[in-house]
Amino acid sequence: QSALTQPASVSGSPGQSITISCTGTSSDVGGYNYVSWYQQHPGKAPKLMIYDVSNRPSGVSNRFSGSTSGNTASLTISGLQAEDEADYYCSSYTGSSTLVFGGGTKLTVL
Amino acid sequence: QVQLVESGGGVVQPGRSLRLSCAASGFTFSSNTLHWVRQTPGKGLEWVALISYDGNNKYYADSVKGRFTISRDNSKNTLYLQMNSLRAEDTAVYYCARGRYCSGGICYFIGGFDYWGQGTLVTVSS
Numbered sequence: 001q002s003a004l005t006q007p008a009s010v011s012g013s014p015g016q017s018i019t020i021s022c023t024g025t026s027s028d029v030g031g032y033n034y035v036s037w038y039q040q041h042p043g044k045a046p047k048l049m050i051y052d053v054s055n056r057p058s059g060v061s062n063r064f065s066g067s068t069s070g071n072t073a074s075l076t077i078s079g080l081q082a083e084d085e086a087d088y089y090c091s092s093y094t095g096s097s098t099l100v101f102g103g104g105t106k107l108t109v110l
Numbered sequence: 111q112v113q114l115v116e117s118g119g120g121v122v123q124p125g126r127s128l129r130l131s132c133a134a135s136g137f138t139f140s141s142n143t144l145h146w147v148r149q150t151p152g153k154g155l156e157w158v159a160l161i162s163y164d165g166n167n168k169y170y171a172d173s174v175k176g177r178f179t180i181s182r183d184n185s186k187n188t189l190y191l192q193m194n195s196l197r198a199e200d201t202a203v204y205y206c207a208r209g210r211y212c213s214g215g216i217c218y219f220i221g222g223f224d225y226w227g228q229g230t231l232v233t234v235s236s
Contacts, residue, residue, distance in 0.1 A: 003154065036222035038155075045205060045229060046147075046155065051222030089155050093219040097169040099145075099157040 004029065004090055004102035011108040012080045020105045022073040022090035028100055030071035034093035037066055037075045040104075041086045049088075050075060077107075085109040112136040112225045114206050119230030122196055132189040132206030132227055140164070140184040143209035143218050146191050148202035149229070158204070159191065160218055163211060169218070174200075196234045203229040 005023040012018040022029065022037075029035055033053045038046035048057050050066035053073065063078045073092070077084055090102040118130040132144070146158040159170045159180040168180050179192040189206050207223035 032216070034216070034219050038223075045226035046223075047226075048222045048224050051224075052220060057222075057224060091155075091157070091222075093216060095216075097216075097218075098171055099160075099219055101147075101155040101157060104154045 002100070004092060004100055006088075006090060006102040006105045008103075009106045009108065011110055012077075013110045014080055014082065016080050017076060017078040018080060018107065020075045020077075020088050020090075020107070022075070022092075022102045024071050024073075024092055024100070026071060028092040028094045029068060029073050031095055032093045033068070035066065035068060035073040036091045037064075037073075038089045038091070039084075039086045040089065046089065080109055082109050112208070114208065114225055114227035116204060116206055116227040116230040119204065119232045121233045121235060123236050124197060124234055126196055127192070127194045128196060128232060130191040130193070130204055130206075130230060130232070132191075134187045134189065134206075134208075137208070139187040141211050143212050144180075144182060144189045145207045145209055145223060146180060146189075147205045147207055147223070147226075148200075148232075149205070150202045156202070160209065161189070162214070162218065167214065167218075193232070196232075198234050201232060201234045203231050205229045 037050040040046045054066045115133045145160045161180045177195045181190045206227045208225040210221035212218045
């Protein structure tokens, strides 16, 4: 199972909105509504930000939102803040009782 | 509060074995699917394995199938990962992560992983 494709890096200024894409196939992202997004700060464990495409866990800011279109999932962060600077990973069920992650995207807040 | 604490990492020679543990607290351990996820230094995440709430169902990534075994002891609130025939490419930080309750089927992968441990580093090197 190949990793999902994410851009290596994205950047934005405070207050702006950014979108991180996560491209898979009809066997994973496009076939199931089981995409999750994780935020990881350096030296820390990942934190769940979005699950099942567009659901936010309790305590996660509503500035974070998720969606899918075809074989591509997207994470949008609005009102960018300095503390949003981190690595972001998507994941998806693959249809064969396994899970695949994306390669990760480094978000830089300018 | 929910806590997951991994242990057992270290330096091991290729071909040898190692067992990781993940001690859980702050929730009803026997109710949740549990996963192992690893992260190669400086690189991305890779899902390794899952075990159902009762230990009866287990699934593995192709990269570890036949070499790694996931297990749990609900009486001790502890998750394990037995790693045999270790290779250099198994070098990574290993995280345990909590999934949702699932009685079977694809729901093991629903809901994401809502809590993670701090990770334990495994280095496979001669």
